[in-house]
Amino acid sequence: xxxxxxxxxxxxxxxxxxxxxxxxxxxxxxxxxxxxxxxxxxxxxxxxxxxxxxxxxxxxxxxxxxxxxxxxxxxxxxxxxxxxxxxxxxxxxxxxxxxxxxxxxxxxxxxxxxxxxxxxxxxxxxxxxxxxxxxxxxxxxxxxxxxxxxxxxxxxxxxxxxxxxxxxxxxxxxxxxxxxxxxxxxxx
Amino acid sequence: xxxxxxxxxxxxxxxxxxxxxxxxxxxxxxxxxxxxxxxxxxxxxxxxxxxxxxxxxxxxxxxxxxxxxxxxxxxxxxxxxxxxxxxxxxxxxxxxxxxxxxxxxxxxxxxxxxxxxxxxxxxxxxxxxxxxxxxxxxxxxxxxxxxxxxxxxxxxxxxxxxxxxxxxxxxxxxxxxxxxxxxxxxxxxxxxxxxxxxxxxxxxxxxxxxxxxxxxxxxxxxxxxxxxxxxxxxxxxxxxxxxxxxxxxxxxxxxxxxxxxxxxxxxxxxxxxxxxxxxxxxxxxxx
Numbered sequence: 026x027x028x029x030x031x032x033x034x035x036x037x038x039x040x041x042x043x044x045x046x047x048x049x050x051x052x053x054x055x056x057x058x059x060x061x062x063x064x065x066x067x068x069x070x071x072x073x074x075x076x077x078x079x080x081x082x083x084x085x086x087x088x089x090x091x092x093x094x095x096x097x098x099x100x101x102x103x104x105x106x107x108x109x110x111x112x113x114x115x116x117x118x119x120x121x122x123x124x125x126x127x128x129x130x131x132x133x134x135x136x137x138x139x140x141x142x143x144x145x146x147x148x149x150x151x152x153x154x155x156x157x158x159x160x161x162x163x164x165x166x167x168x169x170x171x172x173x174x175x176x177x178x179x180x181x182x183x184x185x186x187x188x189x190x191x192x193x194x195x196x197x198x199x200x201x202x203x204x205x206x207x208x209x210x211x212x213x
Numbered sequence: 214x215x216x217x218x219x220x221x222x223x224x225x226x227x228x229x230x231x232x233x234x235x236x237x238x239x240x241x242x243x244x245x246x247x248x249x250x251x252x253x254x255x256x257x258x259x260x261x262x263x264x265x266x267x268x269x270x271x272x273x274x275x276x277x278x279x280x281x282x283x284x285x286x287x288x289x290x291x292x293x294x295x296x297x298x299x300x301x302x303x304x305x306x307x308x309x310x311x312x313x314x315x316x317x318x319x320x321x322x323x324x325x326x327x328x329x330x331x332x333x334x335x336x337x338x339x340x341x342x343x344x345x346x347x348x349x350x351x352x353x354x355x356x357x358x359x360x361x362x363x364x365x366x367x368x369x370x371x372x373x374x375x376x377x378x379x380x381x382x383x384x385x386x387x388x389x390x391x392x393x394x395x396x397x398x399x400x401x402x403x404x405x406x407x408x409x410x411x412x413x414x415x416x417x418x419x420x421x422x423x424x425x426x427x428x429x430x431x432x433x434x435x436x437x438x439x440x441x442x443x444x445x446x447x448x449x450x451x452x453x454x455x456x457x458x459x460x461x462x463x464x465x466x467x468x469x470x471x472x473x474x475x476x477x478x479x480x481x482x483x484x485x486x487x488x489x490x491x492x493x494x495x496x497x498x499x500x
Contacts, residue, residue, distance in 0.1 A: 064302060064303050065303070067302075068303060083298065084297075085298055088295070091293070091294035091331070092294045092295070094290070094327045094328060095290040095291045095327070096291060105284065119499070123499050127432065127495065130434075131430060131431070131433065133433070134430075134431040134432065135431070137450065138434075141258060141259065141450065142258070145261075145406055148429065149405075149429045149430050150429075150430070151429060153428075153429065186457075186459065188459040189270065189425070189459060190272065192270070192376075193274065194355075195273065195355040195356045195357070195358060196273055196356045196360070196372070200372060201272075201372055201460075202459075202461070203371075204460075204461075205421060205422065205460040207420045208420075212412075
């Protein structure tokens with residue numbers, strides 16, 4: 026039984042009774058009806074094109090020139106990195122100091138509260154259960170309209186409200202929301 | 214003697230309890246008076262008040278410093294030089310205007326990162342590219358980061374100083390003087406402190422704001438100097454609570470406050486009394 030290892034036209038070589046389909050040649054490429062899948066397959070299993078660099082896992086063609094433009098020298102790069110780390114350290118220390126001051130204020134307040142009134146202290150230390158509903162709230166919910174009920178239920182105790190906006194690079198088009206209907210939330 | 218042990222064992226004991234214990238002692242009379250005075254100093258509760266530090270969080274991100282900007286540009290140049298080639302075919306359809314637009318923007322970024330020989334156009338502008346250039350010209354501009362409230366120094370405006378944390382200060386009349394303070398209210402009997410804080414804020418500033426008190430814990434305590442007329446016995450204690458404003462605006466109650474302002478930490482320092490400043494400065498955010 027002769028086994029042809031490599032055919033001249035480069036198609037997949039055939040072992041006895043076994044055809045291995047390689048996706049590494051254009052001729053052997055399986056084309057499905059979905060072009061997107063074909064695209065993905067082409068990027069995952071790139072064809073062995075000898076005259077071009079493979080599309081995955083490699084540099085851009087002018088990488089040496091680009092890198093020369095980007096990095097001035099080894100010493101300069103190291104100096105820049107050290108300066109950046111030092112800058113980050115300063116920022117971190119400042120932030121930690123500010124948090125420490127705020128925490129000390131809180132601790133002082135709780136200490137004094139404990140000395141003044143133990144009941145208020147206990148209540149202040151209670152963990153908020155997001156699923157709990159106080160009696161006051163349940164009573165108030167009975168006599169509310171649907172939008173008001175939704176407003177009360179959407180503000181979950183112990184969690185950050187949804188309306189707290191994250192800072193963006195530019196302000197919103199509509200600016201600050203000044204129109205807000207006065208709504209009495211039942212005290213929890 | 215006997216009185217010292219009694220005091221150490223029951224610090225918060227009532228006067229009646231003490232009298233019962235000392236009734237058997239014949240020589241208790243002069244000590245009872247002393248113990249009485251000591252106990253009354255400890256058990257008179259100071260008047261509780263709650264203040265609210267209402268914070269408008271930053272709306273826009275901080276402007277990076279010159280060094281930070283330069284470093285970010287440097288790092289992105291290095292990334293651009295070293296990253297894998299971008300799979301254009303996967304993300305853009307061949308010959309589409311979106312691809313043309315991306316090409317234009319990408320060439321611009323190349324030129325900006327490395328200089329002139331990089332990012333030059335090969336060949337002539339195609340139809341799609343001309344279309345893309347036209348759409349880019351007509352595009353809307355983003356909102357400016359500086360608001361007119363910054364230019365006019367409108368302290369009531371909530372758009373002012375978008376990068377900073379702003380805090381609400383009210384101008385109140387105290388002993389004929391106008392002082393700037395955080396909103397403050399007293400605590401009723403049996404009322405919890407964070408409930409008193411919400412109530413006090415609503416009374417002084419109106420309920421046209423969507424506010425959120427962060428937690429049940431106070432963030433700080435302040436002892437205002439007690440006025441001489443009341444004598445040294447009665448004390449005032451103010452517990453501060455942090456709150457955020459998310460919508461609406463302050464409408465101050467005329468009987469409580471004449472004026473309001475949204476100020477940064479540095480601006481608060483210039484307006485507020487010195488001992489008040491020393492009491493509150495550590496609770497506020499620096500930026």
